[in-house]
Amino acid sequence: MLSSFNITFLGTASAQPTSTRNHSSLALRLGSEVWLFDCGESTQRQIQASKGIRMGKIRKVFITHTHGDHIFGLLPLLASCMNGAGGTIDGVDDPRTNSNEVECSEPFEIYGPAGTRAFVRGGLRWTHTLLGSKYMVHELLFNTDPDEGEEKTIPLHASEILGRNIRQNSDGNWTDIFHNPLLSVSAAPILHSVPCVGYVVQEAPIPGKMDIMLYKPHILRNKAPMSLLSKLQAGEMVTLPDGTIMEPPPRKPGRKIVILGDTYDPSPIATLGEDADVLIHEATNAYLSGIDPTTKEDESEELVENRTKSRGHSTPQMAGTFARRIRAKRLVLNHFSARYRGDDDVSDEARYIMEAIGNLAKQAYGSDKVTCARDCMSLEVDKPS
Incomplete structure (x- = not known):
């Protein structure tokens, strides 16, 4: 059983960052290891501003989709985590390129939809970035994706180990894309304006209470x-x-976290996500007449929901409805429009608006266990009782 299961939100903004919200990323601390889910611009700076997250502990990154606000921070993060350097001069040795050092470490792993590998490979190549250890990119391929994408036109990077191409199962999911004795990760498509996936992190069954x-x-x-x-x-x-x-006491289910990317309908992940301890769901826009001063007179709840869906996103009510559907024990709202400030811990106006957003989700969810995420906020996922 893992000693800690902690979620830290590194960025909670939608398309545009603000002075109080960075681009999308969250860190999952699993014992001594850290995994990232999405990696928007300036993620590494947010890591430095957060408590308890060390760059050197990051070993995996899971990308939900290739929109820039979810992936533009990946290349600088790789360079920082893997002792990167710029191009070197022939005949001048740089110890970071020593092959003996490369072989002694486990490769840094990246998971993401088609296009992730080409983005990383091309970005490293055209920025002349050298890495001090190996990495690999595993792509989650939809059934309509070709076996090879744009990466075939770009030479393999010197530090790259070719990762897996993981096809959808017959049910449309990607089951156990990673697993070890303590954890497994599965994924499923969720509906957005571009191919997008949601991830389910499941702890292995843990020992039950002993009499x-x-x-x-x-x-x-x-x-x-x-x-x-x-x-x-x-x-x-x-x-x-x-x-x-x-016989040992019967084991009980371990902790489960569902981490969604941008979506207007996450229905395909519902079965995998059932009974989640925590559901992290976007809530980009909300209708807040009489609360948010930027609300226009001609707006209505229906108009805001339809406009939000048309852009591939969700409202708090949509998030709450899905949380109720999968019987999630806790809902955390994320990915907020730039109009919603993220300093609600100190600003009365921001707190008033974020409380209203949370209340909309609570009504649809039928539970008070709703949290509106803000940057550098951490929450511990408790062990099952």
Whole structure:
């Protein structure tokens, strides 16, 4: 079981950053490792401004779609995380390009839809960026995508290991694109103005609560060490000297987080996302008549929703409705229009507006467990009780 499961929002703006909201990115701290989901412009600066996130701990980046406000920060982040350098002069050695150092580290992994690999490869090539270790890009291909995209026209970068092309399953999802004994990541398409995916991070089942009195009499009767309880708690089966077999307590589901990119309809990810501990859903625009002074007289709730959908985005009510549909335990709203300030921890006006946005989502969700994200905000995903 992971010691920590922490989400830090590095950027909560939509298309345009503001003085209080940066472009889209969030960091997921999983024990000692950090994964990023999207990487908008200035993400590395936001990392430096955040508490508890170290650049050197980032090992994976998951891109939801290739719009610039979600990916333009990826190349500078790679250079910072991987000891990057500009072009070198022939005959002058740079230790960062030493192949022995490259081989001793695990490759930095990037996941994203078609186009991600070409963006990274071309960007590194045309900026003459050298990296001190290896990276690989795994692309989540829709069934309509060709086996090779624009990257075939760009020579492989010196630090690139060719990643996987991961095709959709028969149900349209990408299941277990990453997994280890503690975690798995799956993905599904979500509807936006361009190909876009949402990610589901699932912790492996964790040990259930142990009733020591069910085991203690058998251990004492066999004069076996009480340390066997720790093996049982870890999920191991124990056989005592008299042949008694003690089964570990039943395991219970681990924590689940659903991280959506931009979307006007995330229905395809609903099954994967059911019973999520946290759903992170965009809420780009809201109808706030009498609350937001920028609301126009000719606007209505229906007009704002239709206009928001036409641009591939969601309102707070749409986010709340989807959270109720998948029975999410907590909803976090994200990706706000530039008209909604992100300093609601200090500004009365911003707090008033963001509370109104949260209330719209709560009404549709049927729960008070709604949070409007702001930059550098962190939340811990609690262990199941």
